[in-house]
Amino acid sequence: MRRIIRNSAITAIALVFLYWLIWLYDAGLRDPRFFDGWILFCGMGAQLLFTLRKKLPHLPLGRATAWMQTHIYIGYAVIVVFGFHTGISLPDGLLEWVLWLLFVIVVLSGVIGAYLSWSIPPKLKQNSERIIFEGIPALRSELAREVDNLATHAADRAGSPTISDLYVNVLHGFFKRPRNLFAHLRGSGRPLDRISGEIGNLERYLDKPGKETLDAIKDLVVAKDNLDFEYAHQGVLKTWLFVHIPATYGLIVLTVLHVAIVYAFSSGAP
C-alpha cells in the first residue's frame, strides 16, 4: 500500500507540473495541443520501453517489477494527459474517432491488466505450487494418464466396475481438458467438492485396495483442480495482453499518422 501511495503521489505531482507547463505554454500564445500532444506521445513511447525491457531479460536494466510499476503509473499519467489533449471531449473526425477508440481500448485493457496483475499473483502465491503456464498441458496429460492407469489397473485387479465407471463417467472428461475455469476465477471450490463427494460416495463399495486406488485418484483430482486454478488465473494474466498489445500496435500506427497530419496542416502553430 505504501508503494501505491508513493507512486500515486509521484504521478500526481508530475501531472500537476505538466498541467502547469501546459498552462504556461497556452499562456505563451501557443497551441497547447501541440505541447500536451508531445507529452502524450512521449508517455506512450515510455510505455513501450516496458515491452522492450521484457524482450531484453538478460540486460541489467533493473527489476521487472519496477518496470511494471513504472509502466502502470505512466499509464495512469498518460490517461490524464490524454484528457488534457482532447479537452475531455469526443472526437469529430473519422481518424480521430479510430484513434480515440484505440487509445481507450489500450487504456481500458491496461487498467484491467494492471488490476489483474495486482490481484491475481497473491492468489497464485497462496497456491502451494508454482507452475509454469506453458507446462500445464503436459502436466494435465500426465495426470490424465495416471488416472487412466489407476482406473484400468483397478478394473483388472478387482473386476469391479465401480472405479472404471467413475473414470468413464466423471474423471475422463475432467482430466481431458481444463475445467471449471470461471469457478476458479470466482474463487469457488464447489466443482472440486462435487467431484470429491462423488468419489467419497464410492468408498463404501470398495475393498481396501480399491479404497487405496480411490485415494490415489482423489489426489490426482485435487492436483488437476489445482492445475485448472493455475491455468485459469495465469491464462487471464496472459489473455488480457491479447487485447492490450495488438491495440497498442494499432495505436502506434495511427498516432504516427496523427502526428504527421497535425504537422502537415499545422498552419505553423508552435
Added chain:
Amino acid sequence: MKRLQLFDFLKNANERPNEKWVCGRLESGKACRVGPNRRGKCQATYECVPSKTGGKWHCLRSLSDGGQCQEGPLADGTCCNPIPACKPVRTLRAKRGAVSKWVAILFIGFVVLTISYASNTQLLMPGPMTTAHSPLSKCGDCHSNITGGQFDWLHAIVASANPRKDSDACLTCHKMGPAALNPHGLASDKLEVLTKRLQSFLGPTSAPMSARVRNVVFPVQNMSAAGVFCATCHKEHQGKKIDLKAMADVRCQSCHTVQFDSFQNDHPKFNKYPFRRRTRVNFDHSKHFGDHIPKTLAKNKVTKSTIPGVCADCHTIGAEKRHMDVKPFAEMCSSCHLGQIVGAERATGPKGIAFFTLPGLDVATLKKRNAAIGEWPEQAEAELTPLMKLLIGWDEGRRQLLNKLSKLDLLDLSEATAEEIAAVEKFAWEVKFLLYALSTTKTSDVMKRISSATGTSVDPDLIAKLTATMPRDVLVSAQREWLPNLSAEIAKRGYGDWITSIVNTNESGASISSFRARKYAAQGVSDLEPISEKPTAAAQTGRSGKEGHNVALNSDTGNRTNSKKQKERLVVAQSSELRINKFGEIVGGSESSGSADDRSRNENKKSTERPSGPPPAREKAKPAERPSSDLATSGDENAKPEGGQTDDLLVGDENATPEDRPTDDVRVGDEKSKPAERTPGDLATSGDENAKSDDRQTDDLLVGDDIPTPEDGPTDDVRVGDEKGLPADTPADNRLTREEKSKPKKRSPKTLAGDKKRRRKSVDESAKRDTDLKAKSAASNRSATSGIDAETWAEFGGWYRQDFSILYKPTGHADGFLRAWLDFTGRLFEKAETNLASPVFNLLTAKDAQGQCTKCHSVDSGSGGSRKINWKPSSISTRASRFTSFAHEPHFGLLGEKGCLTCHDVSAAAGYQDTYKAHDPNIFVSNFKPVEQKRCATCHGKNVAREDCLLCHKYHVTDVKTPIMTTKIPK
C-alpha cells in the same frame, strides 16, 4: 498433495516458453527434447545419436528419456527409436505477437486505403468546421502548403509551414487593415502609445512568478514580433457549433503583465472611464440642466415638449444595442438653436459669408498714377476677404502679391510707391480674372486649380459643396453690374495664366472658351485679338457698338469681329448653342434655327402664362424709344431687326431687337423704355441704366440689368472703367448702399482714414448724385417685387448679392457649403504652402461666424497642424477602435429609480467649455463623474454575472470587414 511442477532436469521437459514454436506433442506430455526450429519446422529424428566406440555403436539416449535402450543402435549406427514427426505449435507469446502484427498491418492497410480512396483528403480532417467556414471544402483554401494534390499533405509534413500565408488566406475574407497580424491589429507605434498610457496610470508593475517563468520557458515577445497569426486563437475543426472567438483569459495575460484572477477583486481601477477625450459635440450638460433649460422654460420661448425632460429625449440605444446614440439635431436642438445657424438671431454684420468680393480700391489715385486696371467701380469698398485671398492665391507669385497688398490700405493709395501701385494693378486684374474665370468656365476648373495648388484632391462632390452649386447667373449678373466691360478687357489684356491653367487642367478640353477659341481660330477668327484701348470708330456707331459690346458681354466668344462675315459666323456659333433664359428655360440650339419671330412668339406665349407679378416693364417698351446707342452698348450688336439671339444667358435679351424681345423682359424693357429718365450716375453705379431708380430692382439675382450705354462710357476702355462710364461728378461715397450706411463696417483705422480722405476729395462733387445714389443703393438691395433687401430675400439661406459681394447664407443645420469649406481649409490649416487657408478657417470658426458651426462642433488639431471638425457625436463607429465595449441595453432593466444617473453622475466640476477653446481633445473636463470599477463589480463577479476579459474588452480593435463578392454581370 501430488507435486506437479518438477524442476529436476531429468524429469522436466524442455518447454522453451520464450521460443515462437514448441513441439506439437507438448500438450500430450511427450514433447521431444529437440523441439522445432525457429521457423516452426519439426527437427526431431531419433531419440539419440549413437556414438561409435571401439568399433561398436553405443546408445546415448538421455536419462530423462529413459537412458540407454536395450536394443541399442542399429548396425549402421542409426538409433533404433525414431521420433515420429510432429506439427509444431506457436507459443502463446508468438500467437500474441502475430495478432499484434496483423492488427498493425490491418490499421496500416486501413489508413492507406482510406487515404487513397478518400476524396480530397476530407478524411484527414480532425473534425468538421464551423458553419461559417463549412463551404470551404478544399484544404488548400486555408492551408497554404496544400495545393490540391491528394498527397500534398505528405510533402507538407517536411515542408516548412508558412503561417503568414495561412493567415493571409483568412484575411482575404476578413479584412483587418495592414497591421492585421500585429497584436490587436494595431500598428506598433500605436501599441507603444497605448502601453505607455496604461503604464502611466497603472504605475510600475511586477510580473508574477508564473509570467516570469513563462517568459523564460515560452517567451512571447518573439511570437508577437513575428505576428499573432489567426490560428493562434481561432481553432477550427472542432465542430460546427464551436465558438471560434472564444478565448481564455489566460491568453490576454500572455502580454498583459498586470495579471489577476477575477474582475471583482483584482481588476485595476478604471481610469476616468468612459471618458478618453472631450465630447465631440460641445454640449454642456451641467449648463443645460441648471441654466439653459430652466431659463428657456421660464421664458416660454419654446413649447415644453421640445425641451428635453429625460435622458432618453436626447439619447437612444444604437442599432447594435450597445452604444447610446445622440438623437439628431432636428429632434433635440433645433427648437432653440436653429436660429443661430441661419442668422435669425444675428444682430450685426451680414448673415451670409462673402464668397466673392470686389474689393474697394483707391480708383482716383490709381487713375492719377496711370495704373491700367481697366474699369473698376469706384464705389466698391469691400475688404479683401480671406476667401478671396484663397481663391486668388493659387500659386506662389500670387501669394507674394497678396502678401504685398496686406501692408497696403487699398482704399488709400495716395502714399503708395510705384511698385505698390503696380502690385495693386496686378491684383485688380487677378480679381477680374477670377470673376471672369468663375463666370465663363466651369466652377470645378477654378476650384481644381486651388486643389492642385494646395496639393489636395478635390472631388466633384466637394467642389459642388464648396460652391454650394452656385448658379452661374449670380456671377454673371454681378459681373454685368460691377464690371460690365470685363469680357472686352480680358480679351484685350489677354487671359494671363488663369484660363491657360484651367484649359491645361481640363484634360477633356471641355472649357467652353478654349473650345470656342479653337473653333473660331479654325474659322479664321482671332478669338484673342486684343481690342483697342480707345473706342473704335465702329464702336461709335450703333452697328459697331453692338459688335464691340458683344465682345464685352458675350464672354464665350470673347471676340470682336471686324468684318460682317466674321460677325455672321459668331451669330451662327451662338445660335447653335443651348442657352438658359432668365426663367430657367433651356432655349437655343435647334430651336434657334427658327425665326426670331417664332422665338419671340414663344417667349411672348410663355410670358403670358406667367401666373402673377407686376406687369413686365418690357410691355411698355417701344422700339422707337430705344436709342441706337442703347443697342450698341447693350449687347444687341448681333441682333437684327429681323431676328437674332434673344435668350442668351449672358447676352440675353440685349441681342434682341425691340420687335424680338419678349415683352416681359424687365431689364431690357426698362433699358429702352425710359432712356431719358436715367441719370448717368445710376447707370454707372448699379448698371441699371434703363431702370428708374425709385421703382427698379437693380441687383436682380438672376438677370443682369446693367448694360452701360454709350453715355455711360465706352465698353472697351481698359484703363479706368469709371473714367468714361461715370460722370465726372459722381461721388464715390454716393455708391454706398443702404446696408453699408445703416450698418457700420469694421474697418481698420487706416482704412477709415483713407475713406475720409477720399470723401473729402469728392465732397464737392457729390451733392447731386448723392441723392440719386442713396435711392439707387436702397433700390439695389430690394427685391423687384417685394421691396425687401437681398439678405432678407434669402431668408432660408442660399446665394444672394449685396453691394459688391456675392454672399452665401447657411440654409440650416449641416449646411454643405460651410461644412465643405471648414473641412477643406481645416485640412490645409497651417500648411506653409497653403497659409491662405488658415484665415478662411479662422473666419468660419470665429465666435461670431455665420452658421456658428464650431459653437457646438468641436475642433481638434490633426497631424501637421491641420484642424478637424467633429461633425458627428460619439457613435459606435468612433468607438470602433476602443478596447472596451460596454453594452448599455442589458443594463436597462437593472437600474433603479436613479436610472442613467446610477452610473453617470453629473459632475459639478467647472471648465467644461474652456477646454474647447484649445484643440487638444484629450484635455477636457467632463460633465459626468467617471464610472468606477466597483460599480461594475457589484454584479460582475464569480457568483453573479460573467467577469471574463472578453465580456467588456475586445481583441480586434480594428474593424473586421468582409468584402462584398465580386460577381461579374452575366453575359
